[in-house]
Amino acid sequence: MNTHFKTxxxxxxxxxxxxxILEKAYSTPPNLYMGFQPPNLPQFTPLEAxxxxxxxxxxxxxxxxxxEPGKGGLPQ
Structure with missing residues (x-):
């Protein structure tokens, strides 16, 4: 399974x-896991974008x- 956090x-x-520092973490962008952009993807409004x-x-x-584990970071 692909995760956005790697260590x-x-x-x-x-x-x-x-x-x-024995373990370091980094985030990978979601576009790495999509081979192509499917049609009709949901979009943000212009201001949200x-x-x-x-x-x-x-x-x-x-x-x-x-x-920041409470905000979606790696679990401690």
Missing amino acids: YHPYASPFDPCKP LRAGTLWKAFYDPWFSPL
Whole structure:
């Protein structure tokens, strides 16, 4: 199953002076998982489209930080 949040584990050197971040997360846009744009996709109104950054609702991605689990980020 495709998810919009991916995680990876960067290399942590034993000689780093700071505590390493063991897991990092990033968001992938929804258009990566659509091979083509189907006809008759639902659309935002013009004002909503300006706020969302896209005309089509299927391509909207409200990115939230992984540190904000209540807003759709990664579960802690």
